[in-house]
Amino acid sequence: MDFSKxxxxxxxxxxxxxxxxxxxxxxTDDVRRRDRETGDNFDEGVHLAFGAKGYLTADMAKEEDGGxxxxxxxxxxxxxRRVHTPWVTWxxxxxxxxxxxxxxxxxxxxxxxxxxxxxxxxxxxxxxEPEGGSDVAMCKTRAVRDGDQWVINGSKMFTTGAHNCQYAxxxxxxxxxxxxxxxxxxxxxxxxxPGIEIQGIRTVDGDRTNIVYYSDVRVDDKYRLGDVNxxxxxxxxxxxxxxxxxxxxxxxxQDVSILVHQGTMMAxxxxxxxxxxxxPGPDGRRPLDDTSVAYRLGRNIARVExxxxxxxxFGRVAIAQAMRDISPxxxxxxxxxxxxxxxxxxxxxxxxxxxxxxxAPLCGIYGGTLEVFRNMIAQHILGLGRPNxxxxxxxxx
Numbered sequence: 001m002d003f004s005k006x007x008x009x010x011x012x013x014x015x016x017x018x019x020x021x022x023x024x025x026x027x028t029d030d031v032r033r034r035d036r037e038t039g040d041n042f043d044e045g046v047h048l049a050f051g052a053k054g055y056l057t058a059d060m061a062k063e064e065d066g067g068x069x070x071x072x073x074x075x076x077x078x079x080x081r082r083v084h085t086p087w088v089t090w091x092x093x094x095x096x097x098x099x100x101x102x103x104x105x106x107x108x109x110x111x112x113x114x115x116x117x118x119x120x121x122x123x124x125x126x127x128x129e130p131e132g133g134s135d136v137a138m139c140k141t142r143a144v145r146d147g148d149q150w151v152i153n154g155s156k157m158f159t160t161g162a163h164n165c166q167y168a169x170x171x172x173x174x175x176x177x178x179x180x181x182x183x184x185x186x187x188x189x190x191x192x193x194p195g196i197e198i199q200g201i202r203t204v205d206g207d208r209t210n211i212v213y214y215s216d217v218r219v220d221d222k223y224r225l226g227d228v229n230x231x232x233x234x235x236x237x238x239x240x241x242x243x244x245x246x247x248x249x250x251x252x253x254q255d256v257s258i259l260v261h262q263g264t265m266m267a268x269x270x271x272x273x274x275x276x277x278x279x280p281g282p283d284g285r286r287p288l289d290d291t292s293v294a295y296r297l298g299r300n301i302a303r304v305e306x307x308x309x310x311x312x313x314f315g316r317v318a319i320a321q322a323m324r325d326i327s328p329x330x331x332x333x334x335x336x337x338x339x340x341x342x343x344x345x346x347x348x349x350x351x352x353x354x355x356x357x358x359x360a361p362l363c364g365i366y367g368g369t370l371e372v373f374r375n376m377i378a379q380h381i382l383g384l385g386r387p388n389x390x391x392x393x394x395x396x397x
Contacts, residue, residue, distance in 0.1 A: 023083045026050075095242060096169040122165040123167050139171050142172065142174075145228075159210045256309065274297060277294075334348040
């Protein structure tokens with residue numbers, strides 16, 4: 001394997017320099033501090049600056065339509081991660097925008113897509129319900145037709161970014177008597193519509209998500225995406241993208257799995273911890289001089305590298321599980337000061353591992369729980385059949 005530095009062509013090197021300079025000016029320490037305080041994973045000033053520069057359009061469009069080529073897309077992805085750009089809301093926006101292009105009417109596309117490109121329109125995912133768990137098809141939010149409009153009632157949990165978005169990609173039940181995958185209809189609901197209430201929820205890692213209530217919300221039929229009761233077909237593309245089950249390109253310029261952003265932050269924290277362990281203390285000894293510390297640190301570094309190398313859904317499970325498993329052990333290596341969060345005086349590693357410890361449970365839930373993905377791997381990749389959750393039969397005789 002060749003680990004030598006990649007030499008870029010002059011035009012690509014200028015692009016890299018331009019992106020680095022722009023990000024240094026735009027994604028500042030103040031932006032990162034504000035993001036930690038709000039937990040939004042979004043900064044409107046940064047987002048609008050990206051739109052004005054044309055980066056949002058280039059990130060979303062195909063190369064032949066003015067988008068980044070494959071190499072520049074990789075440069076862009078790596079550089080914005082390196083500076084910890086608040087990015088989650090753009091991720092949901094691009095997922096939904098693809099469905100608007102594919103299933104939306106020309107009128108709806110004209111209303112939504114120009115604003116997506118300049119940053120003034122953001123889109124969020126309205127899937128999970130308070131009692132629905134990871135099975136989005138178990139949808140109870142009702143949409144009832146009333147002439148040229150639909151009346152929507154229900155609620156959605158974990159609608160991350162709703163308070164910073166203009167539309168929600170909403171899954172509804174339009175035929176309660178039908179089979180669950182034949183009863184769904186998708187809408188792109190304007191979030192300023194009367195009857196919508198957004199309430200913030202803080203997760204254990206400090207992020208903000210939302211519960212959104214829909215009470216007699218009226219939307220025109222133009223906001224419907226796809227056929228009535230044909231929502232599952234509309235939803236499959238975005239779900240596959242969110243789950244990370246899309247096929248990778250063969251040029252090596254793509255993340256091998258989803259959650260690589262989270263995995264990279266984990267690796268960065270582990271690297272910082274390794275540097276601390278190699279630093280002599282007041283007595284001249286390094287923590288690494290203790291063979292148990294060296295063994296435990298090496299074992300966990302190997303675990304991180306293996307997780308980052310795992311492809312497809314395997315990588316999603318491996319990264320999230322690695323975060324859960326290694327963070328408490330690495331905190332133990334650092335000692336009590338590792339429990340102090342970022343920007344706290346005395347924090348052993350400026351709160352890096354402490355944050356990974358709190359973030360790990362959430363990474364095993366994003367887009368579906370680890371158990372769901374293990375079942376998907378078992379069924380669709382290993383061919384082991386559907387799990388049987390029915391209670392065991394009572395013994396007779």
